[in-house]
Amino acid sequence: MSRESPLRIVDAPRGREAGRDAEDLLRRLGGPALMRIPGRDRSRTRAFTTLLHGNEPSGVRALQRWLASERSAAVDVVAVLGAVEAALAAPGFSHRMLPGARDLNRCFARPWPGAEGALARSLVEALRKASPEALLDVHNNTGHNPAYAVATRTDRERLALCSAFANFYVDCDLRLGTLTEATEDDCPGLALECGRAGDPAADESAFRAVCRFFESAELPSTPERRLTVLHEPVRVALCPGSMLAFDARPHAEADLTVSPDIDRHNFERVAPGTRLGWLREGAPWPLEARGADDRELSRELFTLREGSIVAARELVPMMMTTDPSVARLDCLFYVVRPRDVEE
Numbered sequence: 001m002s003r004e005s006p007l008r009i010v011d012a013p014r015g016r017e018a019g020r021d022a023e024d025l026l027r028r029l030g031g032p033a034l035m036r037i038p039g040r041d042r043s044r045t046r047a048f049t050t051l052l053h054g055n056e057p058s059g060v061r062a063l064q065r066w067l068a069s070e071r072s073a074a075v076d077v078v079a080v081l082g083a084v085e086a087a088l089a090a091p092g093f094s095h096r097m098l099p100g101a102r103d104l105n106r107c108f109a110r111p112w113p114g115a116e117g118a119l120a121r122s123l124v125e126a127l128r129k130a131s132p133e134a135l136l137d138v139h140n141n142t143g144h145n146p147a148y149a150v151a152t153r154t155d156r157e158r159l160a161l162c163s164a165f166a167n168f169y170v171d172c173d174l175r176l177g178t179l180t181e182a183t184e185d186d187c188p189g190l191a192l193e194c195g196r197a198g199d200p201a202a203d204e205s206a207f208r209a210v211c212r213f214f215e216s217a218e219l220p221s222t223p224e225r226r227l228t229v230l231h232e233p234v235r236v237a238l239c240p241g242s243m244l245a246f247d248a249r250p251h252a253e254a255d256l257t258v259s260p261d262i263d264r265h266n267f268e269r270v271a272p273g274t275r276l277g278w279l280r281e282g283a284p285w286p287l288e289a290r291g292a293d294d295r296e297l298s299r300e301l302f303t304l305r306e307g308s309i310v311a312a313r314e315l316v317p318m319m320m321t322t323d324p325s326v327a328r329l330d331c332l333f334y335v336v337r338p339r340d341v342e343e
């Protein structure tokens, strides 16, 4: 007996069939789905994926808006919606994953763990079958960030693709179990972080990306604009058991208190000595920082000065969050090295 795929494959609904809004479309689908959108050139396919995290609505809002309109695709598109159940759980678009479930975008690797791993695997198989010329995976984040792309390697095709959507390119050598890692040898792919979940500007940026990706006869083959390329992100997380608070002044119950406007530093060069937070007197060191080689770097990057945790050297932080649950479940932020690309 063949294994039943947890991914439904359907023809994309168009016009009124696409629902009144993104939630209506998701309710009609009821679960993870791959939608086929025929284009003018039937000989080529592009892959669009989104909602791998249920609390990141910009991509599905853009897709629903595009499907409801009379716009037409230049080439065939397969559009995949991942964590549909998590997105629909009340109140909508508030769960990254369902309680007790795994983070879907950490399950795209052997041993393909649990139900999320099975979905991840069938998604990769379906994408391979479509043999797309490019993959765009749209996400939101929680902090104040410009649009940026994350790729698993730097090459001309990926830089060119990024230039259609964002000024910042992050070359991420961390192995997290993401979709773009699993498909990196199949086609050039990017995760596009289009801004803060719930921000209308992020929804608009995702819609522009969808229109460009679906409707351009040719995707750029060389970068269209100057990009800032950031390399080798180091993941900065809270030590297990460390208590965190976001507050403008040191919080009595927290080991580490981080200022609620910390995310203003995203993608900025932060000078040595800049305060990142306050450490409670007597509290243990609260940070862990690891790059792809898994070496612990937090004491090289940060230091304690008069009760404050400060940058020990020039840093460029990105994806700083001010959401305590993201900080606890995932990480506080990443630190990257900057380099400008001359084109």
Ligand SMILES: [Zn+2]
Pocket (backbone or CB within 6 Å): 052, 053, 056, 105, 139, 140
């Ligand atoms: Zn995401």
